[in-house]
Amino acid sequence: MAQAWFATGPDGLSDWELREVEVPAPGPGEVTIRVHAIGMNPADVKYPTRPGASYPFPIGYEVSGEITALGPDTVIGSGAAAIGDAVLAFRLSGGYATELTIPAEKAFAKPENLDHPAAANLFLAGATAAELLELSRAERGDTVLFHAASGAVGVSFLQQAAVRGVRVVGTASERNADVVRQYGGIPITYGPGLVERAKDAAGGAPFVAALDGVGTDEAIDASLALVANRERIITIVRRDLESHGIVAIGGMLPASAAFRDAVRGDLVDLARRGLLEVPVARTYPFAEAVEAARFLMEGHPGGKLALLP
Template sequence: MAQAWFATGPDGLDDWELREVDVPAPAAGEVTIRVHAIGMNPADYKYPTRPDASFPFPLGYEVSGEITALGPDAEIGSGHANIGDEVLAFRLRGGYATEVTIPAEKAFAKPATVTQPEAANLFLAGATAAELLELSGAGRGDTVLFHAASGAVGVSFLQQAAVRGVRVVGTASERNADVVRRYGGIPIAYGPGLIDRAKDAAGGAAFVASLDGVGTDEAIDVSLALIEDRKRIITIVRRDLESEGIVAIGGMLPASAAFRDAVRGELVDLARRGLLEVPVARTYPFADAVEAARFLKEGHPGGKLALLT
């Protein structure tokens, strides 16, 4: 028997429950993973509260661990694998578990230089950032604006943009300005006067895109003031703005899902080469998932969180 966390109702963390579950043996094209670390994301507590959620709702979307069983003809996303190999996996349902059986193509070989908590947090934020960068259309020498650049998606975006030679002006609180600098961005504080600060930071260069990771009216208003082509204003928060021509992306949307699946191998390679790191702020025991999720929801983690089994 394994253990797994479920949301049993739509009322948030009070409805989370730890249960014992049977883990099926892997069928053809499947793999069983003994989970060592679980990546934590806002989607973990947001999706069970959606109107279309059904219960019990299995929690968690990305993990790292080691292969304990392979089904017939199973080949992971990065190629051949053996029992005992360390892997990370993404876009699964029910990752808050001590063991999972999943489609083998969702798993990728874990680089030896990446820790289990880092690996468990690589894909969701990294794939979101990669999609933002792709849709921005920015290339070498271009300048973009990123709202909430010190967050998990922002930090991944900064690193991926640096690989492409894209310059990023990023909003952040004063206490997080050094995070933006550390990963190659130009930090500016949000608040009154943001448009002028953004222009000054760009040094006369035009912004080719604005990426929104926070969803505030200020972020949207500034983006509209600086970017003429609304298809170059892309948000991961405000689906309500699509009618105004602003592009909204999210893992539940088919186009986003397809892109994020396709980019997984590239993200692993960047991590293997030391070009993409995942700052982990805290780890929690698996049994403390509710406490960890509450901190993620209400606090300022300053990096990713992981559950350890």
């Protein structure tokens, strides 16, 4: 028997429950993974509370671990694999588990230079950042604005933009300015005067795109003031802005899901080459998932969180 966390109702963390579950043997095109680390994301808490969710709702979307069983004639997303291989997997249902059987195409060989907590947090933030960068249409030498640049998606975006030679001006609190600098961005604080600070940081260069990871009215107003083409203002937070011509993306949208699936191999390659780090701020025992999720939503992690079965 394995253990897994479920949401049993729509009321948030008070409805989370740890249960024993049977793990089915993998069939053709499937693989069983013993989980060593579970990546934590705000979506873990938010999705079970959305309208239309059914219960019990299996929690969690990305993990890192080792293969314990392979279905007949099965290869994983990165190619041939064997029992004992270290892998990471993304876009799962029920990743908050000690062991689970998943479609094999969702698993990729883990880069040796990422430990399990970092690997378990590579894909969701990384794929979101990659989609933002793609939709920005920014090219080498261009300047973009990123709101909430010291967050998990922002840190991944900064690194991926650097690979492409795209310059990023990123908003952050004063205490997180060094995080933005560390990953190649130009930090500015949010608050009154944001637009002028952004212009000064850009040194006269135009902003070709604005990427929103925070969703505040201030961020949207600044983006509209600095970027004329609304199709190059992209948010991961505010679906309500689509009627104004601003682009909203999210993992539940078909186009976003397809892109994020397609980019997984590229993210693994960047990590393997040392071009994409995943800062992990804290790990928690598997049994403390509720406490960890509460800190994720209410605290200031300063990096990713991981559960350790």
